Amino acid sequence: MATTKEGQFTTSDGEKLYTKTWLPAPDTVKARVVYIHGFSDHCNNYDTLFPVLANRGFTVYSFDQRGWGRSADTQAKKGLTGPTTKVLQDITEFIQSLPQEDLAQPLFLGGHSMGGGEVLHYAASGPKDVLRTIRGFLVESPFISVHPRSRPSAVTVFVGRLAGRVLPHRQMVNKLDANLVSRDPEVGKAFAADPLCHDTGTLEGLAGLLDRAAELQTGKCVVVDGVGEGGKTRLWVAHGTADQICDYETCRRWYDGLQIEDKEMRVYEGWYHSLHREPGEDKVRFAEDMITWLEDRCGEDGQGQVGAGTERSRL
Template sequence: MEFIKMRDGYEIYFRDEPAQNPKGVITITHGFAEHCSRYDHVSNYLIREGYSIIRYDLRGHGRNKKRGRLNRFEDYVDDLAEIVQMVSEKYPHLPQITLGHSMGGLITALYGIEHPNLVTAQILSGPTVGKLPSAEKLQPGMMKFLSGIAGGWKLKNPVDEGLCGKEGVYEDYINDPLVLHKVSLELYYQFLFRASEMILEGAKEYNYPCLIIHGKIDPIVPVEISRSFYNTISSQKKDLIEYDGLYHEILNEDKKDEILDGIINWIKNL
């Protein structure tokens, strides 16, 4: 296993998977409570298509230390910025694309707002680029207060069968020892409130070429969130593809190869 040290000394699990004669580099940012190894099939598919892949576990996730903990959501965005810079130095002449799923899509989009014109394009899968239904019954002021005095207090991961329509995916998720089954109050607050404020405030400034893909019956991140983001951003090239009958993890559904093929075709048309 390879770990890289970030600017503050924190070490994250990191994978660099080169393709032969690569056409570009795709950096994958995973979602809330999961880890980068859940994207093995995505990585393998994209490598076969000629794209080198960079993957990593978010701080507090997967194989990293302080599991389930997070001081500030900006750390995720800063980590991605540092990784993008590393990739640019290693592959200076290749197009670089950032792909994020769910909370990883939010991180990717926030990176896009704060760091324009540094990558070629972005792909957002079921991104949490707005206020989630799971936050509607919570009081942000109380959550902020509690995260300040008891931020390390762990709550149960609320993800349920709405994760994916394909049989076995949810069962594998809940039995995966690298998935976070309990998450700190501080991470919940930063994700559900702090980060949603950041993306809603900055969405108009977003102008990267972007592809947004979303399952139409996603109960975790409703497709309306992607529609609103798509209608707000300033990108000259932007595409939103909605998939009938699919849930949240569309890259794990039976149609995953069709979706990945669509991603490749979109990249080719940049």
């Protein structure tokens, strides 16, 4: 059975971030997965996914990002993520902090929602020496565009950007509709009641979030072939068609435009935003789909089983 370990990671600028590791049983480890959580979220909200991965031989390393979860241990720190450069630097430093004795194991980088968008930015612009150590990238419901139902008005965005130039650390509550997180109503209730899901961003952080999405949409930020381990980019994308937080159609168009040989998109018909927390057996299917892709790419030569732009649907 998998075990867990909590800890703390100190960034180069002295910020202490909460970490948690899900550890497989000894002698069963196949690979390592670093997973980045989403907006108004924290790593312990993945308790239906990370233990499953660990029980199948994948060590999962995660942390509450700057401004979120247990890393925001004061009111003043809530949403205080810093600019995109800081967000990506934290990911770099977290990867570099992983146990040195595990370096022989393949490394994958994944993320959900806001974290998925950050992973795509990282694949496009991260340090080359770190990218060369990453076997593959996984994104779940990546934030490339806000769904129209959840999108703030243009006036709100414009005024927020203007104010952010003067008061970048000014906090603003951007409440997510808990009913849109999962088709399981109990998940929505738990999300709404979770004090660590505080829905609070700063003007700087929210602007950075929107800018990252816009750069992916417009092609200013592009994930290209040849950046990962062994000179290959291996990418797995998962999205529900009924996601009303991150827009599926935009993600679909973005994916279709990728010039990457080893890419796969899993489309889940009628599913909501947090695929790992969908009701009943659906979350099990999602975990199995992810595990299948990971296992296919855990070959000793770093090549895995390459798929040429495949797509699969879950009904």
